[in-house]
Amino acid sequence: MSAPINVVGGGAWGTALANAATAAGHPVTLWLRDPEAAARLDAERENPRYLPGVPLQAGIHATALSEKLAGARATLLVVPAQTVRGVLEALRAPLASAGPVILCAKGIERGSDSFLSAVAEAVLPPGTPVAVLSGPSFAADVARGLPTAVTLAATDPGLAASLSALLSGPSFRLYHTDDVRGVEIGGAGKNVLAIACGIVAGRGLGESARAALIARAFAELMRFARAFGGRPETLMGLSGLGDLVLTASSPQSRNFAFGQRLGAGASPEAASGGKLAEGAFTAAALAGLAAARSIDMPVAQAVAAIVTGRAGVEDVIAGLLARPLRGEMD
Numbered sequence: 311m312s313a314p315i316n317v318v319g320g321g322a323w324g325t326a327l328a329n330a331a332t333a334a335g336h337p338v339t340l341w342l343r344d345p346e347a348a349a350r351l352d353a354e355r356e357n358p359r360y361l362p363g364v365p366l367q368a369g370i371h372a373t374a375l376s377e378k379l380a381g382a383r384a385t386l387l388v389v390p391a392q393t394v395r396g397v398l399e400a401l402r403a404p405l406a407s408a409g410p411v412i413l414c415a416k417g418i419e420r421g422s423d424s425f426l427s428a429v430a431e432a433v434l435p436p437g438t439p440v441a442v443l444s445g446p447s448f449a450a451d452v453a454r455g456l457p458t459a460v461t462l463a464a465t466d467p468g469l470a471a472s473l474s475a476l477l478s479g480p481s482f483r484l485y486h487t488d489d490v491r492g493v494e495i496g497g498a499g500k501n502v503l504a505i506a507c508g509i510v511a512g513r514g515l516g517e518s519a520r521a522a523l524i525a526r527a528f529a530e531l532m533r534f535a536r537a538f539g540g541r542p543e544t545l546m547g548l549s550g551l552g553d554l555v556l557t558a559s560s561p562q563s564r565n566f567a568f569g570q571r572l573g574a575g576a577s578p579e580a581a582s583g584g585k586l587a588e589g590a591f592t593a594a595a596l597a598g599l600a601a602a603r604s605i606d607m608p609v610a611q612a613v614a615a616i617v618t619g620r621a622g623v624e625d626v627i628a629g630l631l632a633r634p635l636r637g638e639m640d
């Protein structure tokens with residue numbers, strides 16, 4: 311049997327990617343930090359907490375996270391963005407011989423304001439190949455085998471192409487690029503901007519307002535990407551415009567749903583509903599990085615102000631509508 315693909319993290323996205331890697335023809339080891347949950351998942355072949363009703367494919371072995379990761383063809387790291395550094399630190403030694411590390415979280419690290427590829431580079435042994443996977447993809451869709459396309463980025467174009475081929479299956483298509491920074495900015499940024507779109511929906515401001523917001527949010531994401539070394543054409547692709555369109559228009563998105571509840575009057579603490587809304591953690595980092603380089607990002611700044619409790623929804627909306635008029639492409 312060929313070497314397995316490691317998937318570290320047994321939440322919605324880890325479980326979905328495990329199914330997708332199996333459909334691509336690989337044995338998969340799915341590593342969960344909770345040993346009891348791992349044993350239950352392996353026995354019951356379903357992840358009722360994160361992906362109810364979706365069967366786990368036969369080629370997946372779920373087990374407790376340990377240091378026995380070595381010997382895999384690749385390791386997909388599928389934990390929340392704010393835990394990536396800790397998990398990489400804990401698994402630093404085995405990850406040196408567990409194939410390329412593919413970062414699947416979408417976010418910017420709080421406190422250090424670091425992109426996740428920079429976190430990986432700082433923590434992993436020098437020379438460990440690192441890639442980023444991002445794009446419009448709801449876990450429930452991917453886990454069920456519905457057609458989905460995402461982007462795989464690595465600074466080595468050959469690695470990006472070979473990992474894309476390795477993980478692509480009958481309905482899960484990976485496009486490749488060497489623009490790591492552009493791809494990770496698209497994934498992290500859209501989560502913050504999707505919260506704003508959810509707020510507009512939850513406030514009942516109408517579909518026209520939401521469409522305008524998507525366009526203006528995308529304009530500021532492009533400005534940010536350009537300033538931080540991402541290529542504009544990358545942002546026009548799957549991990550950028552593609553993911554923003556998906557996440558900013560569907561209550562199936564946890565970020566959009568979080569925003570909807572904020573718009574309807576919930577406090578930031580109550581609005582998550584116990585689900586992971588990555589944009590709530592990334593908002594301040596995104597806004598802070600933008601401010602430090604004088605990049606105009608009014609939507610991201612507004613979301614950061616709301617989720618950190620510095621401003622209320624009504625005041626923020628009034629402030630955005632009162633901004634001076636400007637040339638659309640200025």
Ligand SMILES: NC(=O)c1ccc[n+]([C@@H]2O[C@H](COP(=O)([O-])OP(=O)(O)OC[C@H]3O[C@@H](n4cnc5c(N)ncnc54)[C@H](O)[C@@H]3O)[C@@H](O)[C@H]2O)c1
Pocket residue numbers: 318319320321322323324342343360375388389390391393396397414415416417447448449450585586588
């Ligand atoms: N769910 C999706 O549709 C989807 C799609 C694309 C990308 N993503 C991204 O993938 C990342 C993970 O999202 P998710 O949907 O799987 O979240 P989730 O909340 O469904 O699951 C997170 C998982 O990570 C585990 N975890 C948390 N901290 C950990 C740690 N320190 N060590 C080991 N495991 C830990 C949790 O136990 C849980 O199993 C996020 O950055 C998200 O933006 C999610």
Ligand SMILES: O=P(O)(O)OC[C@H](O)CO
Pocket residue numbers: 416445446447448449501504553556557562563564565566586587588
């Ligand atoms: O549910 P969300 O908002 O985390 O979005 C999931 C994926 O990132 C969509 O591409």
